[in-house]
Amino acid sequence: MNRRTFLKQTFLTGLFIVSSKITSFAKITDIISRWKIRTVEDKTPDIDIQKFHLKITGLIENKLTLVYNDLLNLINTSYTSDFNCVEGWTVPGVKWDGISLNTLIKITKPFYSAKYINFYCYGNKYTESIPIKEIRDSYILALKINDKPLDQKHGFPLRLFYPDRYGYKSAKWIKKIVFSNQREIGFWSKYGYPEDGIIIK
Template identity: 35%
Template sequence: MERIEIDTARGKERVPPGQYLVGDRWPILTYGSTPRFNPEVWDFAMSGLVENPLRFTWEEWNELPTVEVKADMHCVTSWSKLDNVWRGVSARHLLDLAQPKPEAKFFAVHCDGGYTTNAPVEELYEEDALFATHHNGEPLEPGHGYPLRLVIPRLYAWKSAKWIRGVEFIPEDRPGFWEQNGYHAYGDPWQEQRYSFGF
């Protein structure tokens, strides 16, 4: 299993402006109830503007090669947790399988419970982007996205969507749940891109 350590800090500081450290604590922030996981019906798909649409059952997902990524996490609500070790499937590996078309400029994430979020396709090509099943050596807790969570450490944590079931590749940006409710379209912690308008 490949292990990747990423320095997502800009310069010497590891904590973006306006953030505070939570140490071992990891707050659970969720809109709505925690979905129940049923491995018999769970699946994951990559669809839209791709040459090879993909669909995995839970059994098939667990046969994919895994990586470990060590990276910090920053929440838009101002907490940061350093040195997280995520284990899962590299986003690059899935991109190699699905082969997004040139006109696929963005992706939309679809999750249990109807949650969605969005980002430029380039974010999935970063080596620290992965679809995680484990955090710090243990399976994700249900409140943190078990069985599968997208992890994009360089963006605020709401982009690292929980309970993910699919990625749809699209030609134009499509705001997700929080983006439609005032959160920034991109969400760079170092630029404090928390909201699309003032609160």
């Protein structure tokens, strides 16, 4: 290979790498631009991660209190799925990493009387709930989006994500999970939104 050919190939390789990075950045930027932030809180909760802990209690054999690093070590589910808002907009191709709710069930060992998992959030306004019998492996406690920790406006440090449910079911800033025989009516369901939140196609 002569020097001219070598330099040409090196230049083309470098151009491809730069182009790939620009394309990747453009995709991330596009995702960010499509995401409309919705919150029922007066302001975004400012959570001190050094003081954060997730309490898991209720009708279960193993009650838990987990700090952020505990949750990171439990991440076992990763996939790419659109985020769909009931308002009609979609953020396509989001990569999610988190803890499967089925894993949570295996760890906590709910009693037979437990029929629902109820979620409570920082700010004390948002609540959500899902029947245990409906849970799939893809229903997760999400800790990362596109390989990065959730940022504050997206629910840091912890939010729900169900790929087949509208975004209003994906409660942000979760601080407590309670296994119960009674359903905690979700915030938006109190205002007439369907309790199941299943995406209509």
